[in-house]
Amino acid sequence: MPALALTDHGALYGAVDFYTTAKAAGIKPIVGVETYIARGSRLDRDAKVEGHGKPFHLVLLVKSFIGYQNLVSLVTSAHLEGYYYRPRMDKQLLREHSEGLIALSACLQGEVSRAIQEQGIDAACAVALEHAAIFGSGNYYLELMSHGIPEQESVNAGIRAVSRRTGVPLVVTNDIHYVRGEDAEAQDIMVCIQSGKTVDQPDRLKMIDHPELYMKSADQMAELFPDDAEALENTLRIADACDLELPLGKLILPHFDVPAGLTQDQQLRKLAEAGIAARYGALTPELSQRMEHELGVIAKMGYSGYMLIVQDFVAFAQGRGILTAVRGSAGGSLVSYAIGLTDIDPLTYGLIFDRFLNLERYTQPDIDVDFMDDRRDEVIAYVTEKYGSDHVAQIVTFNTMLARAAVRDVARVLGMSYGEADRVAKVIPTGPAAPTLSESRVAVPELEQIAQAPEVARLIDLAEKVEGLVRSTGTHAAGVVITRDPLTTLVPIERPKGKVEGYQTQYEDKQIEKLGLLKFDFLGLSNLTILDHALKLIQQQRGITIRREDIPLSDAKAFALLASGETTGLFQLESAGMRRHIQALKPDRVEDVMAMVALFRPGPMEYIPRYIARKHGQ
Numbered sequence: 349m350p351a352l353a354l355t356d357h358g359a360l361y362g363a364v365d366f367y368t369t370a371k372a373a374g375i376k377p378i379v380g381v382e383t384y385i386a387r388g389s390r391l392d393r394d395a396k397v398e399g400h401g402k403p404f405h406l407v408l409l410v411k412s413f414i415g416y417q418n419l420v421s422l423v424t425s426a427h428l429e430g431y432y433y434r435p436r437m438d439k440q441l442l443r444e445h446s447e448g449l450i451a452l453s454a455c456l457q458g459e460v461s462r463a464i465q466e467q468g469i470d471a472a473c474a475v476a477l478e479h480a481a482i483f484g485s486g487n488y489y490l491e492l493m494s495h496g497i498p499e500q501e502s503v504n505a506g507i508r509a510v511s512r513r514t515g516v517p518l519v520v521t522n523d524i525h526y527v528r529g530e531d532a533e534a535q536d537i538m539v540c541i542q543s544g545k546t547v548d549q550p551d552r553l554k555m556i557d558h559p560e561l562y563m564k565s566a567d568q569m570a571e572l573f574p575d576d577a578e579a580l581e582n583t584l585r586i587a588d589a590c591d592l593e594l595p596l597g598k599l600i601l602p603h604f605d606v607p608a609g610l611t612q613d614q615q616l617r618k619l620a621e622a623g624i625a626a627r628y629g630a631l632t633p634e635l636s637q638r639m640e641h642e643l644g645v646i647a648k649m650g651y652s653g654y655m656l657i658v659q660d661f662v663a664f665a666q667g668r669g670i671l672t673a674v675r676g677s678a679g680g681s682l683v684s685y686a687i688g689l690t691d692i693d694p695l696t697y698g699l700i701f702d703r704f705l706n707l708e709r710y711t712q713p714d715i716d717v718d719f720m721d722d723r724r725d726e727v728i729a730y731v732t733e734k735y736g737s738d739h740v741a742q743i744v745t746f747n748t749m750l751a752r753a754a755v756r757d758v759a760r761v762l763g764m765s766y767g768e769a770d771r772v773a774k775v776i777p778t779g780p781a782a783p784t785l786s787e788s789r790v791a792v793p794e795l796e797q798i799a800q801a802p803e804v805a806r807l808i809d810l811a812e813k814v815e816g817l818v819r820s821t822g823t824h825a826a827g828v829v830i831t832r833d834p835l836t837t838l839v840p841i842e843r844p845k846g847k848v849e850g851y852q853t854q855y856e857d858k859q860i861e862k863l864g865l866l867k868f869d870f871l872g873l874s875n876l877t878i879l880d881h882a883l884k885l886i887q888q889q890r891g892i893t894i895r896r897e898d899i900p901l902s903d904a905k906a907f908a909l910l911a912s913g914e915t916t917g918l919f920q921l922e923s924a925g926m927r928r929h930i931q932a933l934k935p936d937r938v939e940d941v942m943a944m945v946a947l948f949r950p951g952p953m954e955y956i957p958r959y960i961a962r963k964h965g966q
Contacts, residue, residue, distance in 0.1 A: 349566065350589035353378035355407050358435040360423055360840045361746070361821070364859035367594055378590045379416060380409040380469075381423055381452065390430030390438040403436045406458040406479075407452035407491070407521075407591045410592050415448025420840045423854070427842040435842070442482050450586055451483045453490045455523055456503060460490060464506035465499065472510045478713040480516050489519040489586065492579055495560040495571040518579035519586060520569055523563040532559040536811035540761040541749075541819065547761055594837075599712070600864045601653045602735055602830045604660070612652040616683070617643055619659065623686030627693075634695070635636060635682070642683045642701050649705060651713050654866060657714050657830065658699070659687045661868075664730050665719055671876040673718040677704040689715065691897055695940070705919055712861055716826070721872030730868055731830060738834045741851035743827035743860060743867060746818045750881055751785045752776045757819075762807065772804055781950065821845065826869040827857050845936050875919040901938040910935050920945050933960050 352375050363379045370377035384403040386392060407462070410416045421444050422504055426435035441453075453460045460479075463472035480488045490507050493500055511518050526535040536547070536554065545552040556795075564572075573580060606615040624631055665672050666688070674690045680699035682761060684690045705713060719727055732740045733789070749757065752773045755783045759769030775794045777783055787807060788795055794866050799805050823844045835841055840854040853860060856869050879896075886892050913931035915921040919932055921941070927949055940963065947956050 349375065350584070351376035351378055351590070353380050353590075355380040355382045355409070357382050357427065358384055359842070359854055360420065361744070361854050364594070364855055364862055367592070368596070368862060374542055376587060376590070376896070377592070378409050379418060379419070379592055382407050383426065384434045385442075385459065386430060386432075386436040388438070390426065390436050390441065393432055399425055402457075403434060404462060405457040406459070409450040409452070409586065409590055410448065411450055411487075411501045411590050412448040413593060413857055416592055416594070417698055417837055418445035418448055420836050420838070421445050422916065423840045424836050424842075426840075428851075430604050431843075438641070439478075439482065446483050446487075449483060449487065450589060451479060451488045452519060452521065453479070453488075453507070455491070455493060456497070456500060458491070460507065460510060461503050461637060464503050464510070464936055469506060469509050469513070469557065472506060473514050476514050476516050478512050480514070486589075488516060488590060489582060491515050491521045492518055492522055492573060492576060493523060495558050498557055501842075505564045517582055518576065519582040520573050520576055521583070522564050522569060523561050524563045525602070527563050529559065529562045531562065531813060534810055537758055537761050537810050537892045538814050541757045541814065546763050548763055556921050559801070595864065596862050599650060599862045599866070600651065600832050601866060602657060602739065602832050604653045604656050606656070612656060613643070613647045615654055616646065616687070617650040619656075620683050620686040623688060625680075627686060636899070638682045638695070638701070639686070642681060642705075645701075645705050645707060646683065648707060649710070649713075651705065654713055655683065655687070655689075658717065658868065659689060660734075661727055662689055662717060662857075665723075665727050668723075668726065670723045670726065670879075671720050673873070673876060674715055676714065676716045676873050678713075678715040680704050684715075689717075697939075712866065716871060718871045718873040718876055720877040721874045722877050724872040726965035728828060730830070731868075732748050735830050736834075737851070738836070739831045741829055741835055741839070741853050742844060743823045743824040743853050743857050744842075744855065745824045746856060747820045747822050748780070749815055749817055749819050751782065751788060751811070751815055752778055753819075754815040755807065758811045758814065759807055762810075764803070764807065768803075769807075772798060772807060781853055823852055824857060826871040827860075827867045829853060829860050829865050831865055838865065848873060873919070875917065878917060904936075907934075907936050910941065920948075929960070933963060 350726075352370060354377070355363055356362060358381065360379070360381060364807050367377045367379060383406050385406050408419055408422070410419055422441055423435070424436050425441055430436035430438065455461065456465075459475050461558070462473050463475050476488075476490060482488075492504050492507055494504070508518065510516065526532065526668040536596050539545075539553055541545060543553065570580060604612060606612055611616070620643065621631070624635055646655060653736050661673070662672055663840040666946070674684065675736060677683045679690050679692050680694050681690075681704050682701065684704075685693060692699070710949050711895050728740070728742075730808055755773045755776060756769050764881055772795070774793055775798070776785070777792065783791055789799065789808070790796075795808075799808055829835070829839070831838070835851065835853070839860070841851045842854055844850055844852040860867055883894055886894060909915075910918075910921070913927045915930060920926070926944070929948065930941075930944060933940060933944060935944070943959060944956070947953065947959060950954060
């Protein structure tokens with residue numbers, strides 16, 4: 349097939365990944381949404397008016413970049429203004445944002461189909477003509493479908509009659525919920541998982557009753573519609589009309605105001621020079637050479653604005669008494685140290701700037717900034733006010749089903765007891781590098797053994813099919829996107845789950861980066877909150893004011909405490925494994941702690957005993 353459309357219900361979650369994946373495979377991606385259209389206004393909340401919250405379906409496909417922007421606006425409004433059971437838009441919105449879009453009449457829940465079933469052909473013709481007027485000549489089609497559903501055949505006859513009377517063209521489509529026919533049961537299980545039902549509940553949505561919602565071939569579709577040659581050909585006409593080019597790979601930095609007469613590069617240099625004078629007293633040849641190198645790389649990569657933005661919100665937090673810490677490769681930058689992002693002198697510790705940014709490896713900068721977890725929201729509120737609420741949003745995350753969780757969920761849906769599910773689940777490995785279910789079948793003999801029982805084999809087969817699928821959406825723990833143009837010029841927005849304020853993107857961080865937008869990491873860290881409380885208690889009870897930067901890194905009592913292994917509550921030193929190693933190491937200088945943190949990760953962990961032995965002269 350030369351083209352494929354992705355039309356998720358009510359949202360654009362998969363659009364960017366779908367677009368790039370299809371392009372890489374040589375298939376034209378058609379971005380779209382199967383929308384929910386309110387029966388009245390999207391602002392109505394009256395169940396009587398709304399038909400008990402059951403809006404009509406309508407498929408919208410993107411023809412051009414203008415159409416994409418219109419669809420993003422429509423989907424955003426549906427979530428922010430029209431949400432009532434589902435994200436709903438209305439015909440007023442469609443009239444305002446119809447340019448660059450093709451509309452299809454949708455399935456049995458479409459307004460034309462409902463009119464055929466409930467009011468007759470005259471009413472259905474009126475709906476079709478209204479839709480055609482909204483989207484313009486050649487941009488609206490009536491859909492013919494065949495999924496083995498009895499009422500669909502009578503609706504198809506009505507659709508053909510509406511087409512003859514109105515002149516609105518027909519198109520043959522297929523409602524695809526899974527790729528292969530044999531995936532019908534797995535899809536049914538997934539619907540149960542997401543809706544919290546079991547397979548034997550009579551009141552649930554049953555996908556299994558319609559096992560033909562898979563991706564049929566062109567030949568199969570032609571067999572189903574032998575007398576609709578033109579409607580079949582219209583799928584190609586629609587594909588030809590859709591020609592979206594997303595602006596991928598080009599960095600779009602947020603706008604940051606600098607003093608009149610200065611560029612962002614010059615402003616960053618000014619701050620760096622002032623910071624080096626304050627921290628070092630004088631600009632030595634070594635400092636000058638390092639600073640010039642770093643500023644040159646930052647400027648060439650176009651990241652001066654990024655550094656200024658981060659410096660600005662970190663300075664805001666520090667000015668408000670919100671403890672901050674920057675970790676990661678930004679600690680290797682002299683410029684980061686000079687402008688107050690970090691408290692670590694990279695020259696003293698021999699830290700390398702090129703791990704942060706270098707011209708050989710063109711990646712987006714990534715500065716992880718920790719804030720006290722009980723005051724993180726103040727910093728997000730600051731950037732929201734500074735750049736505008738329509739330029740700042742938290743980032744969605746998709747919660748996928750891992751192997752063990754998939755087994756437990758499928759077992760619950762199938763009505764298996766907790767004990768039966770637990771017996772299977774607990775033999776499946778977990779952890780960051782845990783194998784998939786199919787890999788576990790080979791690697792874990794016990795799993796293969798208990799899978800001899802037919803009910804367990806069925807459980808694992810179904811769990812394999814749903815493993816890795818998205819179970820639900822959440823909010824990224826740290827990611828915030830700040831954009832130069834209003835968010836909805838590129839990114840669809842929704843509310844974070846359970847909240848009535850604030851915005852959240854419908855694209856994950858990797859999709860945001862593909863669009864050239866910058867993600868900033870605002871991490872909430874409880875350790876900083878504990879430190880702040882401790883400093884305040886010392887001030888209140890002892891009358892001693894402690895500044896973090898004045899605490900010596902050579903205090904013998906501090907190292908004795910670390911060597912005791914009593915490190916609960918110490919960031920990165922509190923896991924059972926780390927406590928064991930730090931106790932054996934008996935650190936007496938901060939470099940020992942740095943080395944242990946660097947070694948305590950997959951790969952270099954095997955060298956920890958050797959490092960400890962060398963530390964003790966063995």
